[in-house]
Amino acid sequence: MASELKSTISNAVKDAMRAKAKDRLGVLRMVMAEFKRIEVDERIELDDARVLAVLDKMVKQRRDSAKQYEEAGREELAATEHAEIAVISDFLPQALTAEEIAQIVNDAIASTGAAGMGDMGKVMGVVKPQVQGRADMGEVSKLVKAAFA
Incomplete structure (x- = not known):
């Protein structure tokens, strides 16, 4: 099934080309190239879930890079990363609030019958598809750990 x-x-x-929006076009082409690379390497056609996972990963990589650039005092490079995050984020679903994430985590713990840190993998397996592209997985992981503490 092709990804919508x-x-x-x-x-x-195509819209960015028509509008002559060079920066946006560059980021979008980079995203499309990543999709193509995955499709060729794995001989698959990406579905929406996988596209979301790729976009989520790209945003995470840029956040990490921006943080490193800021720590090194390279503000112009950090600004470029933030601009790329903004373009990619346009295609991610609305971010979840902290309360919504906490509710999803609590529901997952209840549905899996998780009792401690040994069950974290089970809980994350249930939580991840629900929050993919809508929350930082590092933060979600911290919430799950806190729920077991």
Whole structure:
């Protein structure tokens, strides 16, 4: 099944070309190239869930890079990373609030019958598909650990 999100991004590339939005076009082409690389390497066609996972990973990589650039005093490079995050984030679903994430985590713990840290993998397995692209997985992991503490 072809990804609706991928075709939306493909159309955004065309719109950026027409609008002569060079910076946005560059980021969108980079995203499309990553999709193509995965499809060729794995001989698959990406579905929406996988497209979301790729976008989520790209945002995370840019956040990490921006943080490192800021720590090194390279504000212009950090600004570039933040601009790329903004473009990629346009295609991610609305971010979840802390309360919504906590509710998802609590529901997952209840549904899996998790009793301690040994069950964290089970809980994360239930939580991850629900929050993919809508929350920072590092923060979600901290919430799950806190729930067991």
